[in-house]
Amino acid sequence: MKKTIFIISLLIFLSLPTPSLSLSLSLSKPCNKNDEKVLFQIKKSLGNPYHLASWQKTLDCCHWYCLKCNKTTGRVIELTIFSGNISGQIPHEVGNLPYLQTLLFRKLTNLTGQIPSTITKLHHLNTLILSWTNLSGPVPSFLSQLTNLEYLDLSFNNLTGSIPPELAKLPKLSELRLDRNKLTGVIPESFGTFRNLQSLHLLYNKLIGDVPRSLGYLNFSTIDLSRNQLTGDLSMFFGKNKTIEIAYYSRNMFQFSLSDLKFPASLRYLDLNHNKIYGSLPATLTVLSLENLNVSYNRLCGKIPRGGELQKFDNTAYFHNRCLCGSPLPACS
Template sequence: MKKSIFIIIITIIIFLSLPTPSLSLSKPCNKNDENTLFQIKKSLNNPYHLASWQNTLDCCHWYCVKCNKTTGRIIELTIFSGNISAQIPPEVGNLPYLQTLLFRKLTNLTGQIPSTITKLTHLTMLRLSWTNLSGPIPSFISQLTNLNYLDLSFNNLTGSIPPELATLPNLGTLHLDRNKLTGTIPGSFGMFKTVPYLYLSHNQLTGDVPKSLGYLNFTWIDFSRNQLTGDLSMFFGTNKTIQVADFSRNNFEFNLSEMEVSGTLSHLDLNHNKVYGSLPEAFTSESLQYLNVSYNRLCGKIPQGGNMQRFDNTSYFHNRCLCGLPLPRC
């Protein structure tokens, strides 16, 4: 009798542990989304890269596609590293539940960014990088108010940076680097509601960095290889939490000895500018893991302590009169 009861209990436990059909099965791909994907494939000239896009297979299982398992709606379209010669299909705007849109490392992808992406109101990541997209950065991107990550790097984009990008309320990362952008950094960038990781390097930007940016507490900034001018000390201070800052190869000119540095700074690159003065004692903080102030107009003795003597002499050379280890004795 006891053995029978024991077997019944074990059977019940095993039965309850099995997944129910309603939870184990995913909803099939939405037919409207499937038709849109076929249109996108046609606009991309039916590349071999998308050979799995066939009606013999549920489109939630296609390469470069991800569905919401509950609704069957397409939430990710990530096309990368393929031999595709085309423009971004305007039909991408007909995937209304898309959260991630990525076209990356497609060197034969040309044309401009289509305005139909403004219909993608759920989009949190837009990554159009390492392509041959051209034309201006369209201001209509600011309509994608749920964007957290915007990457337009490694393209042939021209013109100025739209000030409207600063109105994106949830932006955490902004990549505009490696393009052919001109003009100044918009003063509106000092009004970001969330302070993004900001990458503007390898462009042709000019003018002073707007003072409004100094009101924000950036963590990561890369303005390297432009033609920017002015004072950068506004980004630093004992109340700032900046960690990585690359301002190399510009025309910045300010007194470095007056700059206050917080204990969070780990990477600072100022090489090839017109920075003058001396190196602050605060640079001896153990948190500073990388420093390059070469090719400037600095003078004085290199402070002792921290990693200052562990940095290679190339971190300091070609200045007006810096001295002390690892450079020659003062």
């Protein structure tokens, strides 16, 4: 009997709110009324979709779906709308959420139109993701005004025109994704002046011209320029002191010698297939912990060095070269 009373007392005690939780709830401010008004305007602009059904007066807007508020101020700091049956354009009212830090519209295939210039009013914005939609028009140069931006993702859209060189003015940007659009022209020379860029994704566009040598001054961890019409030499991306881990350059028209390149110990993924690269595979590749390698469809010659990870890849990683030989390809004559 005593044991039963103890268990019941313990369950009652555990069901009570802890002082820290009560204090946290009391300190959480309700949603700012100005922000709430703007959110209702955004909902109306999007046609009052069912995806935003929780956006009702009966519920504090900090508890609405697709939102996050600062608990101390009650201001909206994240607006993340994704994977919904939503049509229309990005509402220009998003620029009237002055404390927004994250803005995301993703996997909304009926979202059309251009990126609104009112976004430039979001001075606290550090993450902008507008991807997997049907946005069109150019990559706006006015995005360079978002000086706190750290992550910019405009991938999987129908954006056209050239890449604005003004993007290099973003002092805090660490990752830039413009992949899978219809962008034309060259990679801006100004991109070599980025201060903190570590990850660059420009694959599946229609970019032309030589890759600016100034990009060699940056220490990328990831760079993907695959499936464009780019030309020139990529040797500036490699060297013992570099930090690159993922390097994808396939299906372009790069033309340079691979023979004397020095690769950083950090390199894990290297894809150079379908280019015009010549020379031989350097023995320095054998000391790398490679997880993926593809140098097929180039103009390489000589014996594939033995050792390291090079023989764990099958012949498709090496075939269709001018005179490359040795395991896993046929033996050299």
